[in-house]
Amino acid sequence: MAPYVTEFDLYEPQSTNDLQYPIQKIAIVGSGSWGTALARIAALNAAEKKASFIFQIFSGFDHEVRMWVREREIPGQGLLTEVINSTHENHRYLPDVSLPHNLVAVPDLVEVVKGATLIVLVVPHQFLTPVLDELSKPGVLAPGARAISAIKGVEVAGDEIYTFPWLIEKKLGIPCSALGGANIAMEVAQSEFCETTIGVPSSDDAALWHAVFDSPMFRVHPIEDVAGVSLSGALKNVVALAAGFVDGMGYGGNTKAAILRIGLLEMAAFTKEFFPSSSSLTFSHHSAGVADLITTSFGGRNRKCAEAFIKSGKSFAQLEHELLKGQKLQGVVTAEEIYKFLQARGRTEGYPLFTKVYKISFEGMDPKTLFDDL
Numbered sequence: 001m002a003p004y005v006t007e008f009d010l011y012e013p014q015s016t017n018d019l020q021y022p023i024q025k026i027a028i029v030g031s032g033s034w035g036t037a038l039a040r041i042a043a044l045n046a047a048e049k050k051a052s053f054i055f056q057i058f059s060g061f062d063h064e065v066r067m068w069v070r071e072r073e074i075p076g077q078g079l080l081t082e083v084i085n086s087t088h089e090n091h092r093y094l095p096d097v098s099l100p101h102n103l104v105a106v107p108d109l110v111e112v113v114k115g116a117t118l119i120v121l122v123v124p125h126q127f128l129t130p131v132l133d134e135l136s137k138p139g140v141l142a143p144g145a146r147a148i149s150a151i152k153g154v155e156v157a158g159d160e161i162y163t164f165p166w167l168i169e170k171k172l173g174i175p176c177s178a179l180g181g182a183n184i185a186m187e188v189a190q191s192e193f194c195e196t197t198i199g200v201p202s203s204d205d206a207a208l209w210h211a212v213f214d215s216p217m218f219r220v221h222p223i224e225d226v227a228g229v230s231l232s233g234a235l236k237n238v239v240a241l242a243a244g245f246v247d248g249m250g251y252g253g254n255t256k257a258a259i260l261r262i263g264l265l266e267m268a269a270f271t272k273e274f275f276p277s278s279s280s281l282t283f284s285h286h287s288a289g290v291a292d293l294i295t296t297s298f299g300g301r302n303r304k305c306a307e308a309f310i311k312s313g314k315s316f317a318q319l320e321h322e323l324l325k326g327q328k329l330q331g332v333v334t335a336e337e338i339y340k341f342l343q344a345r346g347r348t349e350g351y352p353l354f355t356k357v358y359k360i361s362f363e364g365m366d367p368k369t370l371f372d373d374l
């Protein structure tokens, strides 16, 4: 066994049987930078694995991969879907990256998932509810479909917290996996080597999602821990804000490393406390844990906006608008949700870093207090 594969890579992606659909059809719900980057990989794999999988795992993928695009007018160019389909590039969210011709942008959500057996949900987390409302209507989804969430966030209601795969399973009545890792969209789209982790509920899900996304430069490791993968992706965004605060205050690598170590411990402790069936190894051994935290705290959008928040004194809403140009921050919303949840459970004192990130972001607390009592 290779040294970087642990015994917790539970699923060998080779054993799929009795599938309802020998030909699997992929739909991508979301077309921001990550949605488009994942759609590109899935469409490349769908084209390549169309014939080559006969007599192996399953018969293959439908050649066409559809991607849901929230329609808008691009000044001087026309509708975004038409621009993407004629130029094979998503100029707005993933500029200068060629997209395969079998990837088709479609503005109608119901049309995108029509007949799809593998549905990738990758909208910013604040926009998921209306998407699920639409998909849960009778007859919209094919029977036997499966989903995977590449969304980094959580849903909080009072003193309850839910992961998105759990919510998706409940609302859509289909199994849902989680995809997360050290994956800055543009680097993935430029085929720079990286890894991702998929938390899967069964070996069939492992085999199928591995076939959808694995490629030589985007290595997919399936593990059993769906909730851990999903939570790690959400919580690392809160720690990334703290890393950005450190940068904004002008401190160096030692300070940032200390914040990342403490942040990783809070991420793992939070998961163990509220999702006890998850594995702490997801945080320490997998791309969805420590590796994602590192990349996001050096090259991510949350870090970038948090640095600017300290340096400029502007609000996060303003900085999101100015610096991200239509892309969405996830960490600020998540910091608030996690804080409100911890408050409702009377557990804020157990998570001093998460709590301070919230108070600096929302209550004007002096950022230098970030280091107090850690």
Ligand SMILES: NC(=O)c1ccc[n+]([C@@H]2O[C@H](COP(=O)([O-])OP(=O)(O)OC[C@H]3O[C@@H](n4cnc5c(N)ncnc54)[C@H](O)[C@@H]3O)[C@@H](O)[C@H]2O)c1
Pocket (backbone or CB within 6 Å): 030, 031, 032, 033, 034, 035, 036, 070, 093, 122, 123, 124, 125, 127, 150, 151, 152, 153, 183, 184, 185, 186, 326, 327, 328, 329, 330
């Ligand atoms: N970008 C990355 O590097 C990256 C990597 C891994 C995971 N993710 C996660 O992927 C998820 C999707 O983020 P992204 O980076 O692809 O998006 P993005 O921030 O690049 O783009 C924003 C997207 O939101 C859409 N949008 C805006 N308003 C909307 C509305 N009212 N309803 C529905 N959609 C709306 C836009 O059309 C656009 O597709 C997030 O949870 C993010 O954390 C992102």
Ligand SMILES: O=P(O)(O)OC[C@H](O)CO
Pocket (backbone or CB within 6 Å): 152, 181, 182, 183, 184, 185, 237, 240, 292, 295, 296, 299, 300, 301, 302, 303, 330
């Ligand atoms: O740019 P961010 O901060 O949303 O992070 C992007 C990805 O989640 C990194 O894996």
